[in-house]
Amino acid sequence: MAPTTGPRVGVLCEQAGEALAERAARYGVADVLARVVAAASRGEVPEADLDLLDGAFAEHGIDSLTRAHRGFEPWPGARDVVVTAWVCPTGACPRAATDKQPSCRLTGHPFRETRVEL
Template identity: 45%
Template sequence: MDEVAERLGRLCAQAGGGALAERAARYGVGDVLDRLQEAVRSGTAGPGLLADLRELDEAFARHGIDGLTTGARAYVPFAGGRPHPVVTLWGCPADRPCNRLEPRAAQEVRAAARDSREARTGDAEPPLCALTGAPLRARRFRL
């Protein structure tokens, strides 16, 4: 995937509710966020988009919010010849599946918020597909 599209996706996921715009204004990059939003609305992409994303990230990082559009950074040792880890996600149950994938941990966090038995045992029930009503299926991905 293209870096700009990936970073815009992360930004989009955090932009709801107005808190992002409020902080951007407070951190002196409200105009940068406005330019990014206008570029997405109008469908224009250019070299300035990546520069604006970097400027936004740098301003937020100066205030302790790292990886706003780049994602969290963490040390990952070189895998070398070791086997690759496998991640299990909830996926669409339909015969012609959509691209919805949800980490099991996200479901467990929601269950913990409800203080359910599943959260205490770690065996959270899969979320339901809103279109079919069927529970999502576990899908394994090798990293």
């Protein structure tokens, strides 16, 4: 199970890459991003570091770097559908994929296979 910061790590992971690293360096939080990447490799990212990233990016007009603006409602009816999925290799975030095995864009590790009951 992903830690409480998992949803935020998932949002950040979706955006990770060269552009994120370049902006983090430009905004003075490259060290914070490096800590987040290291912590994600261990499976637990401190909320304080995510807050620091959000704050630094918000100062430059990029709001909610690590927060999704989505709602979720569970599907009605029975849950007897099972799919094979790929999930975060460390459990640091709740990201999952069903089409092919992705890699974590923060750590570079391939996602691990799991079965998900829908």
